Amino acid sequence: MKHWVGKPVMMFCGDRPYRIMKGVLRKWDTAALVAVIGHQEIAVPFRDIVFIKALAPKERALPPVQHSVGYVMRERQQFDNAVYFKSAVTVWKEDKLIAFNTTILSHSKGAVTLRDGQNLLKSSHVFVVRSLRG
Numbered sequence: 001m002k003h004w005v006g007k008p009v010m011m012f013c014g015d016r017p018y019r020i021m022k023g024v025l026r027k028w029d030t031a032a033l034v035a036v037i038g039h040q041e042i043a044v045p046f047r048d049i050v051f052i053k054a055l056a057p058k059e060r061a062l063p064p065v066q067h068s069v070g071y072v073m074r075e076r077q078q079f080d081n082a083v084y085f086k087s088a089v090t091v092w093k094e095d096k097l098i099a100f101n102t103t104i105l106s107h108s109k110g111a112v113t114l115r116d117g118q119n120l121l122k123s124s125h126v127f128v129v130r131s132l133r134g
Contacts, residue, residue, distance in 0.1 A: 002028050008055040011037055013048045022055060070130040079107040082129050089114075092126040 004025045011025075012018040023038030034043040070090065073079055082089055083104050091099040091114070103115045104127075112120050112127065 070128040
């Protein structure tokens with residue numbers, strides 16, 4: 001089974017319904033009778049492994065998720081990127097929430113147009129963006 005080391009795999013463990021583990025097989029340790037998988041290096045005993053299958057390229061990628069931390073947009077390029085990538089934007093005016101998890105359709109030097117058609121001034125609103133990870 002050493003031919004799986006260093007390759008992205010899907011490991012089926014235990015009884016039905018199988019517990020499925022995905023990741024790169026890091027080590028096949030015959031002395032300790034374990035296979036080490038994933039970036040967290042989880043040791044799986046040989047007796048628990050039912051079978052191993054190579055991961056297809058589409059199965060390897062994790063779905064994109066939003067970063068948990070946003071940042072305040074101030075520069076023109078930040079607004080350009082938010083429009084281009086259709087990033088999630090939250091808009092505040094002082095301590096009042098104006099729009100949550102919306103997108104920006106366009107922007108000019110002093111104004112922003114949101115998905116719902118609202119035109120907001122950059123000078124009187126705070127635009128917080130959360131980009132996609134992955």
